[in-house]
Amino acid sequence: MLSGCGGGEWISTEPTGYLLRLGGATTDARLFHRLSAEGRAAADTDPAHATELLRRALAVWRGPALQDCRYGPLCAA
Numbered sequence: 256m257l258s259g260c261g262g263g264e265w266i267s268t269e270p271t272g273y274l275l276r277l278g279g280a281t282t283d284a285r286l287f288h289r290l291s292a293e294g295r296a297a298a299d300t301d302p303a304h305a306t307e308l309l310r311r312a313l314a315v316w317r318g319p320a321l322q323d324c325r326y327g328p329l330c331a332a
Contacts, residue, residue, distance in 0.1 A: 289313045 265276045277285075302328035 260279065283315050283317075287312050 265278065267274050267276075290308050290312035294305045294312060297305035297308060
């Protein structure tokens, strides 16, 4: 089990693998989903802003998802 700077546990072992508790932190995937959802929502009312949001979302995404993972049910899905 690893602890973050504030002393709270942020990674633990679970029966199915590891559990990462991000707290206020974020991941590229979470940022991508947020920006792309905001871009889709803005498409009808503000296409220019939607385009900017979607470009920012795409800029976050680099390479194939789960690139270095080949096995297990998550990767197979």
